[in-house]
Amino acid sequence: MSNVDRSTPPPAGPTPRIALPRVERTRAASGMRVAATTSDATPELLLELALPSGRVREPLGREGLASLTALMLEEGTRKLSTVEFVDALDFVGAHFAVHSDDDETTLELRVLERHAERALELVGDLLLEPRLGEHEFARVREQRRAALRSRSDDPKSVVNDVWSRLYWGRSTALGSAGIGDEESLAATALDDVRRFHAAALAQPRAWRCSGVCRGGLEQLLGWLAPLEARLAQPAPAAGAALRETWSEPSPLERKRSRIFVCDRPGAPQSELRVGHPSVASSHPDWLALSALNLALGGVFSSRLNLNLRENKGYTYGIRSSFEGGRRPGAFSVGTSVDTRNSAPALREIVRELEGFTAGATAEELAFVRSSLEQALARQFESPAARLSFVSTIERLGLRDDYPLQRLAWLADATPAASARVLSEHLHPGELLVVVVGDLTAVGRELAELGLGSPVKVDARGDERRG
Amino acid sequence: MQRLELREHVLSNGLRVLLHPARSAPVVSLQLCYHVGSARELPGKTGFAHLFEHLLFQGSEHVASDGHFRLITQAGGTLNGNTSFDRTHYFETLPANQLELALWLESDRMGFLLGGLDQRKLDNQRDVVRNEKRQNYELRPYAKAHEVLAAALFPSEHPYAHLPIGTHEDLISATLDDVRAFFERWYRPDNATLALGGDFDPDHALERVAAWFGELAPGGGFTRPAPQPHRALVEQRRTVEDKVQLPQVTLAWPTPELGHADETALTLLAMVLSATRASVLDRALTIDELLAKNVSCGAWHGELAGRFVITATAAAGVELARLEARIRELLANLARDGVSAAMLERMRNCAEAQFIRSLDNVSSRASALALSDVLRGAPLGFLSEYETLREQTPAHLDAVLRRYLIDQPPTVVSVVPAGASAA
Numbered sequence: 001m002s003n004v005d006r007s008t009p010p011p012a013g014p015t016p017r018i019a020l021p022r023v024e025r026t027r028a029a030s031g032m033r034v035a036a037t038t039s040d041a042t043p044e045l046l047l048e049l050a051l052p053s054g055r056v057r058e059p060l061g062r063e064g065l066a067s068l069t070a071l072m073l074e075e076g077t078r079k080l081s082t083v084e085f086v087d088a089l090d091f092v093g094a095h096f097a098v099h100s101d102d103d104e105t106t107l108e109l110r111v112l113e114r115h116a117e118r119a120l121e122l123v124g125d126l127l128l129e130p131r132l133g134e135h136e137f138a139r140v141r142e143q144r145r146a147a148l149r150s151r152s153d154d155p156k157s158v159v160n161d162v163w164s165r166l167y168w169g170r171s172t173a174l175g176s177a178g179i180g181d182e183e184s185l186a187a188t189a190l191d192d193v194r195r196f197h198a199a200a201l202a203q204p205r206a207w208r209c210s211g212v213c214r215g216g217l218e219q220l221l222g223w224l225a226p227l228e229a230r231l232a233q234p235a236p237a238a239g240a241a242l243r244e245t246w247s248e249p250s251p252l253e254r255k256r257s258r259i260f261v262c263d264r265p266g267a268p269q270s271e272l273r274v275g276h277p278s279v280a281s282s283h284p285d286w287l288a289l290s291a292l293n294l295a296l297g298g299v300f301s302s303r304l305n306l307n308l309r310e311n312k313g314y315t316y317g318i319r320s321s322f323e324g325g326r327r328p329g330a331f332s333v334g335t336s337v338d339t340r341n342s343a344p345a346l347r348e349i350v351r352e353l354e355g356f357t358a359g360a361t362a363e364e365l366a367f368v369r370s371s372l373e374q375a376l377a378r379q380f381e382s383p384a385a386r387l388s389f390v391s392t393i394e395r396l397g398l399r400d401d402y403p404l405q406r407l408a409w410l411a412d413a414t415p416a417a418s419a420r421v422l423s424e425h426l427h428p429g430e431l432l433v434v435v436v437g438d439l440t441a442v443g444r445e446l447a448e449l450g451l452g453s454p455v456k457v458d459a460r461g462d463e464r465r466g
Numbered sequence: 467m468q469r470l471e472l473r474e475h476v477l478s479n480g481l482r483v484l485l486h487p488a489r490s491a492p493v494v495s496l497q498l499c500y501h502v503g504s505a506r507e508l509p510g511k512t513g514f515a516h517l518f519e520h521l522l523f524q525g526s527e528h529v530a531s532d533g534h535f536r537l538i539t540q541a542g543g544t545l546n547g548n549t550s551f552d553r554t555h556y557f558e559t560l561p562a563n564q565l566e567l568a569l570w571l572e573s574d575r576m577g578f579l580l581g582g583l584d585q586r587k588l589d590n591q592r593d594v595v596r597n598e599k600r601q602n603y604e605l606r607p608y609a610k611a612h613e614v615l616a617a618a619l620f621p622s623e624h625p626y627a628h629l630p631i632g633t634h635e636d637l638i639s640a641t642l643d644d645v646r647a648f649f650e651r652w653y654r655p656d657n658a659t660l661a662l663g664g665d666f667d668p669d670h671a672l673e674r675v676a677a678w679f680g681e682l683a684p685g686g687g688f689t690r691p692a693p694q695p696h697r698a699l700v701e702q703r704r705t706v707e708d709k710v711q712l713p714q715v716t717l718a719w720p721t722p723e724l725g726h727a728d729e730t731a732l733t734l735l736a737m738v739l740s741a742t743r744a745s746v747l748d749r750a751l752t753i754d755e756l757l758a759k760n761v762s763c764g765a766w767h768g769e770l771a772g773r774f775v776i777t778a779t780a781a782a783g784v785e786l787a788r789l790e791a792r793i794r795e796l797l798a799n800l801a802r803d804g805v806s807a808a809m810l811e812r813m814r815n816c817a818e819a820q821f822i823r824s825l826d827n828v829s830s831r832a833s834a835l836a837l838s839d840v841l842r843g844a845p846l847g848f849l850s851e852y853e854t855l856r857e858q859t860p861a862h863l864d865a866v867l868r869r870y871l872i873d874q875p876p877t878v879v880s881v882v883p884a885g886a887s888a889a
Contacts, residue, residue: 004677006528006578009537010570013563016492016665041490041826074743082753086744090812093819112819139756146712146759146782153607153710264709268600300535310532313593316601336601338593367540374542377561381491382827 018376021386023393023400024217028224030231031205035394036217039383045116045223046387047109047211049127050395053200054103056327057242058173062188064180066100066173068144069196073098073107075136077125082136085122094119102174103326104395105200110384113213116223124227130197137190144185151177152459155264159271159334159436162262165461166432167277167330172246181460199242204231210391212383249277249328257431259451262459263439270342270437274349275332276430281324281396287406288413288421289322289331291372295364296320296356297333299371303352304333312348314341322425324396331426339438343445346433350449353428359419369410376403434461470831472845473668479684480656483675484835484845486663488828494664495559495829496568497836498576501659501688502652503552504632505625505770510639513595513632516549517640518648520591522556523547526574527581534571541567549630552769553840559829562665565674573678576658579649585642592637599631607710608779611879615775618702619718619877624694625770654685659839663832690843693723694770701875707884712759713786714779717793717876721765721772725842729767730854731866732774736765737813738805738863739776746809747776750796757784757792769841774870786880794876801872805863814855821852 004010025035039046058065074097076082089096092115097108107127111119152158161177168175176184200206211220279286290298297304297320308314314337323329333353337345360368380386392398399405433451435442446454456464473485507514525531538545543560558568603609613629620627660679662671698720721732740747740763751758761778780789825831838848 003681004570006570006574008528009533010566012541012561012567013565016562018492042822044823044826083744083749086742087812090742090744090816093815093817095819095823110823112822139753142756142781143752143759149711149782150607150759150779155605268604269597299539301532301539306532309594310590313590314597316594316598336597336605338597338600367536370540371542374540374561374564377542377563378491378493378544378559381493384826 015374016377020376020401020403021380021389023390026217026221028221028228030228032207032209033394034209034211034217034221034224035390036211036213036220037386037390038214038216039212039386040214041381041383043113043214044383045109045111045113045211045213045220046383047209047220048387048391049107049123049207049209050104051106051200052103052203052206053105053196053242054101055173055178056102056244056246058245059242060171060173060245061184062180062192063173063176063184064144064178065188065192065196066105067178068140068180068188069193070098070100070105071140071144072132072137072193073105073126073130073197075133075140076131078129078131079125081131085126088122089119092118096123100178120223120227124230128201128230132190132194132197134190137193141185144179145182147179148182148185151179155267155271155436158262158459159273159434161459162260162434162436162457162461163273163332163432166260166434167249168246174246177460196242199240203241208394210387210394212387212390246327249330255430257429257433257451259433259435259446259449259454260457260461261439261443261446261454262434262436262457264436265438265440267339267438269336269338270435270442271336272342272345272349273332273334273434274346274431275330276427276432277328278322278331278425279324280326280328281398285421285425286322286324287402288409289425290324291368291406291410292360292418292422293320293322294368294371295360296352301367303356304349307352308335308337308345308348312341312344314338314345326396339441342435342437342442343449346446346449346451350428350431353426357419357423357426357428359415359422362415365410365413365415365418369407372403372410373407470846472835473672474845475672477655477676477680479680479682480654481679482659482839483672484659484661484832484839485668485671486661486828486832486835487666487668488663488831489665491828492562492665493559493828494562494565494568494662494666495557495832496572497555497557497661497663497829497832498572499659499836499840500554500653501552501657501840502554503550504628504630505551505691506652507628510636511644512628512636513630514636514640514644514648515554516630516632517591517595517637518645519547519549519554519556520595521583521587521645522575522579524587524591525582527578528574529571529582531582531587537567537571550768551626551630553837555833555837557829557833565662565666565671569674569678572660573682576653576655576679577682579653580646583642583645588640588642588645592640596634596637599634603631608708608714608881610706610708611714611716611881614704614706615716615718615877615879618704618879619720619773620696620771624696626768651685654688655679655682656684656686657688659836661832661836661839661845663828663835691770695722696720696771698875698877702877704878705880705882708881709884710881711883712780712782713883714777714881715786715790715793716775716777716879717790718773718775718879719870719874719876721767721774721870723771724767724769725847726767726772728866728869729772730851731858731862732765732767732772732870733851734810734813734817734855734858735805735863735866736763736774737817738809739763741813741816746800747778747793747796751778751789751792755792756781757789786882790878797867797871801864801867805860805867807860810858810860810863814858817855818852
């Protein structure tokens with residue numbers, strides 16, 4: 001005899017008490033904003049130091065400069081060569097990396113508490129006295145050349161690059177691949193790198209430091225004290241600030257759908273990206289949109305994935321997002337589908353978007369509400385998850401209780417309310433559609449989708465003539 | 467390292483239960499590891515263990531076809547599964563009050579899967595898996611080499627000679643009867659370990675696990691497979707064409723199984739060669755000599771055998787033969803000069819810090835316990851990766867370098883730009 005009832009899902013126990021990580025913040029004497037929370041999981045320091053030197057500040061013609069500067073920052077200090085610097089960090093078992101995105105260049109450190117002081121000394125050297133030498137630059141540029149050459153090997157990179165170009169246009173660095181192109185690389189000199197970094201160094205008020213450790217902000221400030229002392233010294237050569245180069249995403253001007261194809265003869269799958277410009281994270285509707293997206297394509301059990309994967313078998317997976325960010329980020333859907341189902345997949349995607357403008361159902365709203373509310377119990381367990389919470393708030397300027405803000409909206413949301421938000425922000429008649437796939441195999445069907453006549457583009461997203 | 471709290475039990479039907487109570491967050495993680503992977507597939511039925519994993523997310527007798535993902539996501543949880551050569555692993559991490567939901571879902575698909583299975587689900591997931599193969603093995607640059615390497619590194623009859631993803635041909639031929647037989651044979655409580663980590667009372671949790679799983683019938687007759695280490699006698703060479711701009715070379719050697727006395731030394735040797743930019747191969751090939759765009763190295767250990775793999779992509783204009791020759795020369799030089807004590811110390815410190823990082827949440831800890839129990843036959847066996855780090859000396863690393871990489875010929879797989887292999 002069974003002593004359990006398998007016929008229906010068992011009831012849950014009492015909901016656990018949920019506490020968001022408490023974010024403490026201050027502005028250090030240098031002007032740098034410092035924010036931290038605690039974690040007892042491990043005796044470690046996790047830290048990210050973000051400088052205001054992202055792609056959006058790359059001068060036109062120097063696309064790729066931010067990521068090139070990030071690479072050059074990993075090439076040693078005035079005192080230590082590349083290898084000596086890495087050896088020194090390895091000796092304390094630290095994980096360290098420098099990377100750049102649209103807005104920032106971020107130095108990322110994770111190290112056991114007992115080595116935090118030494119690791120931060122090394123990171124401070126790298127930040128304030130980077131080598132940025134000719135010899136290293138020649139090598140990094142050579143490696144960048146190889147990376148550019150291989151860039152189009154991966155259709156996932158190609159679809160990103162084509163999308164960026166068509167989304168942002170050519171008047172901003174955001175409209176190029178993050179690593180730039182052959183021309184911009186050839187035009188970039190070591191002095192550009194030095195100036196780019198110096199400009200970021202000159203404005204510590206625009207730096208942000210997020211950290212997680214057992215002792216929270218106070219402990220973090222203790223570790224940052226030597227860096228602060230160095231920042232109090234007069235800067236050797238203050239750089240001029242760099243301007244942001246972006247303007248509104250280009251498709252905003254167009255009120256119809258357009259489809260672009262980058263040909264990959266013989267490809268067994270097509271990469272698809274479908275979407276349009278949407279709102280920045282500061283927009284009052286962004287939290288609601290990010291919640292509603294769960295039902296559309298944010299999780300496995302969403303409309304898009306259930307239809308295109310679990311019903312049709314066109315793909316291994318499909319997701320959508322309202323990207324947000326500091327600028328109007330895209331709403332987009334991304335997936336890889338087998339070649340012969342490229343056009344049917346696009347048709348289904350458009351159909352799902354059209355359907356979703358009518359709003360989420362009451363069941364979907366209940367699902368989203370429950371999912372987001374319950375997930376709070378497990379989302380802040382690991383130190384990395386806690387750092388990500390702090391860092392997201394600092395980066396996007398969200399409120400410390402933004403997950404609760406979103407829940408508050410959901411608590412009152414009805415299908416009609418969701419329809420109002422979605423019909424304002426989802427535009428299935430104004431889609432930018434990018435296909436990276438076998439044009440001979442799919443071209444004719446794509447032309448019959450009612451998305452306009454397919455325009456052939458190269459791997460950078462530029463229209464091909466002839 | 468903090469001590470890991472652990473209680474072990476075996477239910478009367480043979481299900482092994484590991485309880486790791488940890489009150490750090492209001493979370494519970496269930497990790498269920500079945501001792502079957504692609505190594506136990508029969509000829510002509512490759513890709514089966516993995517296709518089967520997909521079918522386990524398609525509902526069961528009491529669970530609707532989209533139930534697994536929907537109910538766990540709705541309860542604020544995350545979930546997934548993965549299949550390797552040796553085992554198939556399912557897991558969900560939920561708020562601590564949802565333990566019963568996890569137990570219901572996992573026990574229903576262990577005991578009552580076939581009631582929910584039909585041809586349409588099989589056909590659909592076969593399409594999904596074939597798209598997974600296209601996406602991850604056919605379109606991803608250089609990924610075609612994985613299949614070729616597995617087949618060249620081990621003799622054709624060795625269970626590791628084919629990859630878990632399988633072939634399109636075998637996937638197409640899979641029938642519902644095959645699926646049923648696979649389930650009946652392998653998905654039994656006495657062929658699995660269930661680990662729970664998180665915020666629960668262990669007595670209560672054990673009682674609930676027994677209530678949900680205790681009535682499921684054992685299969686019987688499960689034995690741990692004996693290791694099948696392989697030693698290469700002659701150099702194997704393969705060339706694959708791919709749509710890439712720069713050629714890539716992989717050198718691989720078979721090594722011993724998980725738990726072998728050389729395991730930690732091989733792991734550290736891989737780090738000495740290519741853990742960071744200051745490692746032996748990275749420094750020489752990507753900094754000092756600019757022969758490679760990138761290089762990586764890994765030591766993997768399965769329950770039957772292991773493998774040590776070095777992969778390097780040529781820098782623009784560099785002949786693959788020159789890159790390969792230089793890698794072999796660097797290995798020979800290291801064997802001649804020996805691993806320095808300072809280098810070993812740095813990699814040991816990195817390995818220790820990584821190990822601590824890798825266990826910073828209950829899901830990772832419960833996962834490590836379940837996998838270790840299934841593959842090493844002891845839930846805490848994986849701690850040896852950490853505990854034996856301090857015992858390693860430069861001489862140990864020199865010895866494994868000679869034994870496996872110098873005194874044994876490599877398997878060499880080259881990936882060349884399409885149309886270039888005739889040259």
